[in-house]
Every structure is written in C-alpha cells, then in structure tokens.
Amino acid sequence: MEAMAQEEARRQAHYEKMTQTPVPKLVTTLAIPTIISMMVSAIYNMADTFFVSQLGTSAVGAVGIVFSLMAIIQAIGFTLGMGAGTIVSLHLGAKEQEKATCAASTGFFTAIVLGLLLTVLGSLFVTPLMRLLGATETILPYARDYGQYILLAAPIMCASFVMNNIFRCEGKSVLGMLGIGTGGILNIILDPIFIFGFGLGTAGAAIATALSQTVSFLILLILFLKGKSDVRLRITMVSRKLRTYVDIFTTGMPTLCRQGLASIASVALNVNAALYGDAAVAAMSIVGRLMFFMFSAMLGFGQGFQPVAGFNYGAKKYGRVHEAIRFTSIVGTVVMAVFSLVIFIFAPQIMMAFRKDDAVVIELGSFALRAQCLVMPFCGITTTANMALQSTGQSGSATFLAMCRQGVFFLPLILVLPRFCGVFGVQLAQPLADACTMAASVPFLLHFMHKLKAMGGQEGNNLCGE
Helix, strand or coil: CCCHHHHHHHHHHHHHHHHHHHHHHHHHHHHHHHHHHHHHHHHHHHHHHHHHHHCCHHHHHHHHHHHHHHHHHHHHHHHHHHHHHHHHHHHCCCCCHHHHHHHHHHHHHHHHHHHHHHHHHHCCHHHHHHHHHHCCCCCCCHHHHHHHHHHCCCCHHHHHHHHHHHHHHHHCHHHHHHHHHHHHHHHHHHHHHHHHHHCCCHHHHHHHHHHHHHHHHHHHHHHHHHCCCCCCHHHHHCCCCCCHHHHHHHHHHHHHHHHHHHHHHHHHHHHHHHHHHHHHHHHHHHHHEEEEEEHHHHHHHHHHHHHHHHHHHHHCCCCHHHHHHHHHHHHHHHHHHHHHHHHHHHHHHHHHHCCCCCCCHHHHHHHHHHHHHHHHHHHHHHHHHHHHHCCCCCCHHHHHHHHHHHHHHHHHHHHHHHHHHHHHHHHHHHHHHHHHHHHHHHHHHHHHHHHHHHHHHHHHHHHCCC
16 A cells, blocks of 8 residues: 555546646656657767768768668657647556556557568568669668668667657656667777678667667666556557547557658658669768758657646646747757758768768768758658647647658659759759748647636636746
8 A cells, every 4th residue: 555655646636746746847857858769869870871871972961861761660659759748648647557557558459460460571572672662773782681680679779769769658758768768879989890700890889779779678678567667568458449449549549640741751761862873872872861860859859848747737737838849949940040051051071071072972972961050940740830739739730731841842752852952953853842842831830729728717817927
C-alpha cells in the first residue's frame, strides 16, 4: 500500500508540474534535453557523412541514398511513437492511467513487428531497393554495403523511437536524451574505428550505427523496466481492439506523412540530382545533412513544447496551450534566423570541410545551402503549427500540414523545376517548398489559437497576457 501511495504521490507531483509551472520555463526545461539529443543525432549524421566522404564522392552519394532508407525506418518508429505518445500524454493529463499504459504497450510491440517485417523484406531485395532509392551504378556498391546493416537494426530502431517519444510526451525528455544521446555519441566514436581502423569502408559506418542504436535501445528499455516512466510496457496490455490501432496511426499520421514523404522526397531528389552526376548527388546529400543539423534545434525545441500542449489540452488548461504556442513559435523563429545567418555566411567553407578536393560539389552545395538558409527561419512557425495540432489530437489539420513541405509542394517542384532550370531547379525545389509551407501553415495556426482563446475564456486571455 505504501508503494502505491508513493507512486500516486509521484504522479500527482508530475501532474502539478505540467499544469502549474510557468509555460516559458516548462517548455524550455523540457526542450533542453530534446534539443541536446536531436543535436547529437544530427552531429552523428554529419560525422557519418564526414568520415564516409574521405572514401570518395560516390561513397558520399551512398550516404544520401541510405538516408532515404533510414527515413522509412524513422517513419515507422516516429509514427507509432508520436501516435502512442500523444495518446499517453492526453490520458495522463486526464488521469486515465490504464488507457495510457495500453497505448504505450501497443505502440512499442507493434513497432518491433513492423521493424522485423522491414528487415526481412529489405534484406531479400537490398540491391533493387538501393536502385529504387536512386543509387547510380557507381554508388550502388557503397549503398548496398551500407544499407544491409541498417536493415538489420530496423526493429530496435523503430522500438527506440517509440520509447523516446513516450518519455517526451510524458514530459520526461531527459530520460529520452540519455538513450538517444548516448547512442549518438557512441556512433561518432565508432565511425572512424570501423571505417578506417578495421578497413570496412561504408559497411563500417553502418555497423557503427547499428551497434549504437542497439545501445540506445537497451538504455531506454532499462529505464522503462525500472519504472522511470508513468506507463509500463507489457505485452499483456497490447490492445486487441482495432480502434486502438486506428487511434495510434491516426494520431501519428502527421508524422507518417512527414517522415514518409521525406523518404519519397529524398528519393526524388537523388534521382533528379543523379542526372547531373555523382557530384550533384553528393552535394545535395551534404546539404541535406547540414539542414537536418540546423532543423534539429527547432525540432528539439518543438518536442519540448509538445508534452506541454498535449498534457494541458488533456487537462483542459487551454490558456496554457495558447501561451505555449506563442512562446515556441517566436523563440523558434529567432533561433533559426541566427543559425541561418551563420551558415549562409560560411557556406563555402562548410562545404569544403566535407569535399575540399571537389570544386563541383562545393559550388553546387554552397548555392543550395544558402538558398535553404533564406527560408529556414520559417520553420519556427511551420513546426510549431504542425506539432500544436498533432499533440492536441487535431490529426486532420496536422496531417495536411505535415504533407505540405515534402509532399504537396516539394514533389511537384522537384519533378517540374529541373526540366526547365536544370540543376538550378534541383537546388531551389526545397527552399521554394518551405516558403509555400509557411504560407499554408499560418491560417491553420491562427485559427487554432483563436479556438483556444474561445475555449479558455477569460482564463486564456489572462494567461496569454492579453
């Protein structure tokens, strides 16, 4: 009985923290660990590209090809993780413990099953899969060596993403950081050892990634087994109701669209860039990793915002949700503007750090990088809008916005622009898509904020300082 009383007291203290702590302080506190973990992951991605770049231009191109495969794995893991995590957050806010545990368990074990399915099918057809993802004949051997080990790690990667997202949505982002961050740092250490020390080339980079992801998985799983989460992962709690799976996938649909379309967009980018040679594929691959590094700061900040929005929406604290949206969008825009300015100024020097002996890669990449920097501040608004709608269960609107950047706008642009502008069209497709996404996001965000004010009444006006 005493243990149960202590557990209930701990949950009540966490509830009060999420619903009473000043919003700017709460968002920032939760965001710092997620920013660190996202930045570490982004740094490891860049380190991966940097070390592989020493093997040649075709090897760098392979990194971009396999990045599409990793986007598919992430799409599965993040869809289930965000779907289950958001539902967990809403149920915890409403003090519905059993429903929260059911959602978490269902998302976790479903991720393992789907990850195993991807491992089996992908391994059987690894060569045609790499070609489908945009590998040229010179890039194919590197991409195949890289991809086959990433496929083996798919189940644990999917499950890790689910656990990390559940921790975040509970408002315990520090725990998620311990798992993901440790794996990212280990990956950076292992990359040069396996690539150069053991002479394994691109396969070494993939083995380092697979081992690091396994360590992340084990750390996160141990934290769950030790009761650090407000929910448990129990196979007996996996739902037998179709409605549970529909709710998880529906809630996670914006993430599926965002991640899935990112994979398709990456393939389309690689295929169109390949028309201009391995140098174009390599340049856009490096730019993609650099942009992910910069975007990871905003993504981490947004992930700190999500549990605040979801928990307080479930607790009917609508004024706090409104305040959190405004704070996140303003701070996010300022941070992204500062990052963009620095990278814009030093774009050629940054590209030279990866391929200093390939002038074509430097030239193509520098222009694409600067074009992307011009619109990257928009991500402060677009990311906040998408995450606000998703974390509060507005799955329809959130799904549409998630489709905009890489689907609704990017895919038509990458298919049309190169026909008229050549490689210039390849470089401009993503910046133009980002500008269009910003224009589409603002009306949705303003409408939702107006709705929150109406639902919160006088409380919402006071909390928002209006």
